[in-house]
Amino acid sequence: MSHNLSHGRRRDWFTIVRALMRVGVPMKEIARRVGRDPTTVQGWTEGGEPRESDARIVLALFAKHCPRQYIDHERRFRIALEIAAMDRRQQVIKVGESLPLPFTETT
Secondary structure, eight states: OOOOTTTTTOOOHHHHHHHHHHOOOOOOHHHHHHHOOOOHHHHHHTOOOHHHHHHHHHHHHHHHOOOHHHHHHHHHHEEEEEEEHEEEEHHHHHHHSSSSSHHHHHH
16 A cells, blocks of 8 residues: 555656656666665656655655755645645535534434
């Protein structure tokens, strides 16, 4: 089972790995840093999710080698998380509105 830092929102691992490769960090090096096979990292770029510990390492590499892109990514990602959280709260409210209250009498 994979874990992620997104709490329901997926990061764009393709873009992150591609950015690292553009600045000279090959996929093989990313894999070495997280202790995985390069095919595992390739899988993340194709829609897979890294374990949380792996994600933290890759994000640290991203922050070190691509600081401006990292800041932009984090800003967009946090905004998306806030929107997703608002959507979840609204869904709970809508579902709750159709439920009888425990102190009301039902016939």
